Amino acid sequence: MDTRRDIFQAIADPTRRAIITLIAIQAMTPNAIAEHFDTTRQAVSKHLRILTECELVTQKQQGREIYYQLEINKMKEIDKWLNQFRKIWQTRFDQLDEVLATMKNKAK
Amino acid sequence: MDTRRDIFQAIADPTRRAIITLIAIQAMTPNAIAEHFDTTRQAVSKHLRILTECELVTQKQQGREIYYQLEINKMKEIDKWLNQFRKIWQTRFDQLDEVLATMKNKAK
DNA sequence: CCATTGTGCAAACATGTGGTTGCAAATATA
């Protein structure tokens, strides 16, 4: 429980990914979020804690309600990690282009 | 162990992410991979099994050696999942642009 | 043929994870 949180571990759970998608559009309270799932409010609350710990989600108190909001910029970290592979699949695509071009030339 | 594998769960483990990065450049044998980490070959082997189960990695037998290779196309699934959020952070950026434009006009 | 090398698989273990139940604190409402 006291483990240092990590964004990749946070999105590993399908329920948490669903929560992320849900509150991406608009901030929601734990109760409202829990209504969308087949678990208890406390379970959702735990997920929100994990998401908050790795700063994927922020809270906004409004009276006795707490609205949870997706920190969209944090999602870019995943995108950033993907960049190294994006370079590779781009290169492979270029290589394929080259192969196709060579084949075309040979066909002439 | 017989759990249905999921790409998001696969990349949740930091060692597995490191393995992915390592073999992204070129295919490697389990022994060669294990040399890069502070664990046993068997632990790496288990990680490779998980990565194979969710089709992030493929094997290529060569004599008694088995080369593990990253299935780069599978990585695009993460990219695809990110797309929904990319739209949002693009929109927010556009909205910011609009705000800035309005401020500029008012300054005139 | 026999020893070595590269590998996967199974068992055992400590720890992490997601879930539930129960309770306490704070805010809103009568």
Place this chain on the structure above:
DNA sequence: TATATTTGCAACCACATGTTTGCACAATGG
């Protein structure tokens, strides 16, 4: 003030996870 609502936190539980150790099997080399 008394009650209801919204929420977080702690304890507990079954199960998943990552690691190690030990073993089996196939391919290579003497």
